Amino acid sequence: MTQAEAKPDGLGGNGSGFNSAVISPASPGEWLQICSQFASIPPWTTLGLRADELHHSLTIDPRRCMLKMANPGDDKVIAAAIVRQSCAAELLYFRGFGAAIARRFSLQNSDDWTCAPEAGYIASLAVFDAQTGRGLGTQMLLAVHDFLRQQNQHSVFLTVSDFNRNARRFYERHGYEFLGAVDNCIRPGNRENLMYRHL
């Protein structure tokens, strides 16, 4: 476990001194409102992804859920993530991603891949209300990692749009490795980069 992973208080506190915000699962009744928060900022605005589309993807997939960061007793959500379990099989069949995954895991120690079928997927992660750059995204990401470990997931995949350079750097700083890109993904002209890390 790296120093960055050594979060003192599990899923509960954000440990950043940012008020007393805690990270917990969002209830289905909160999903649409939080999806609206995602849909109101880049990269979702840039990609033209609407709140109802994000919400639909959550409601139709029993393996998806949402984590939120909020102060106790306060409805205001500071940060959130949409997370999925057991995504490896679907990713293998998704256009260029399957080739990128096969290339990565056939060239190196295949022990790495034996646990990949139990892989989580971060569909969306954001810090809202211009509160980025204060360590909250890191706290959210570490809580997602803990959550996935608790669900017996041994690795995690995500995709990040090519234009979203800050987010790609953020994930690289947190140990994510670039595996491959798929063009014309989500919308024509958009390139999505597949990233991976072991948990």
Ligand SMILES: CC(C)(COP(=O)(O)OP(=O)(O)OC[C@H]1O[C@@H](n2cnc3c(N)ncnc32)[C@H](O)[C@@H]1OP(=O)(O)O)[C@@H](O)C(=O)NCCC(=O)NCCS
């Ligand atoms: C990508 C994103 C989630 C990162 O969240 P964030 O809160 O800005 O990230 P952090 O603050 O944890 O880390 C970013 C930088 O903030 C600074 N930082 C980290 N902890 C800090 C702290 N406790 N106090 C002050 N600054 C801090 C650092 O400069 C850090 O960079 P470093 O890792 O090189 O040290 C956020 O920018 C975001 O929501 N972007 C829009 C949505 C998006 O693109 N999501 C990803 C696509 S799914």
